[in-house]
Amino acid sequence: MWGKRELYGIIIAIVLLQASFVLWSSSDKITGGQTSTEEIYSEAQIQKYISISMSGNLSAGIEFGTITALPATNANATKNYNSTVNDNWYNETLYWINVSSDSSVNADLCVKADPLTTSGLDEIGLGNYTWADNVTNNETWPSISDAHQMTTSYVVGSMNIVPGNNDYYRFWLSVPGGQAAGTYNNTVYFKAVENGIGCGL
């Protein structure tokens, strides 16, 4: 059995131990004297948004009609030049993309395509399929002198397009002599990205 002295000793030791622990754990609170701190939660959220639409003619597809004379060089897509000539319209292209005014950032527009093939897998090389874009739309612009070849990876066209504005397109197709007869189809993809971040794959 414990004697009285041992029992008091143990109790005192426990009290001292407890007190030193409390002092140690609260030392940061008592060394500063009469100070008080307040924590104020701060938050800022940055939100971005971007939207585009295609003109009805671009949405309907890019058609080259029936090409009968081979080789064909830079055959125009059917809506490259608006045949209506009046005070308001003079041979403009009917292909465009609009960056919505409900966008918060300027846009870069990127274009890519799948291989141009027939159902029998005859193929016209994408190097023969070219496009140009410009923020100006008239008989001269977009011009074939600025044309890019279609590729299966995105290539950037016009950059830094301000919301509410259009980017206009023309398309051309060259067909080598000896190309197999058939109906050649593919899909052309248009993508808008925030200005300066790159088109991605």
Added chain:
Amino acid sequence: MGIMKLAAIVLLCLLVVPQGVLAAKGVGIVWSTQTEAVAENARHCVTYGIYNPWDEDVTAMLSVSSALRPVVVGEESIPTFLPAETMHEDAKQINLCFYVPKVYTDDCLVGNFLFCEQTCSEPEVRYDGEVIVMEAPSGSGGAMGSSTSMGVSAPLTLRVVCNKYPRDYTPLVVGVIVVIGAGGYYYFRKRKK
């Protein structure tokens, strides 16, 4: 006279306004993050808004670029109907979830499971890609040429967080206690006999 005038105005409008100006459809994306810190062996979701501020309904699909595809959870390309004139404030919220597997190798003394530590000395693992909202391709059915498809994208980087931890000797301590316990048990049992 009035009808003739009206007909003339309508005809003039049809001549002057090019096709395609009257109706448009499009897609949009709203994003609130471009970089996310994610843990290993954990699911992490990011919310995107998709919208169509134009005057025609559209069906859009959310997808991710190839760099993010290995870690995306489930089928992300579910077609979503977007009514006309859905502005960005009313964008439909789509939750895109990712599951990042264990990418940092533990330094273990036995096999790859005992007495392990993680010093995070390997380079940070990142998945750089983009989240894309695309409209389904349209146009050019049988004619020579191309159907067209449009989309908008938002960049996304997933940075995989490495959690440092010291070598874990718990199995050794447990083992020693078990051995001592078992030894003591047999010793006292033998002594009793």
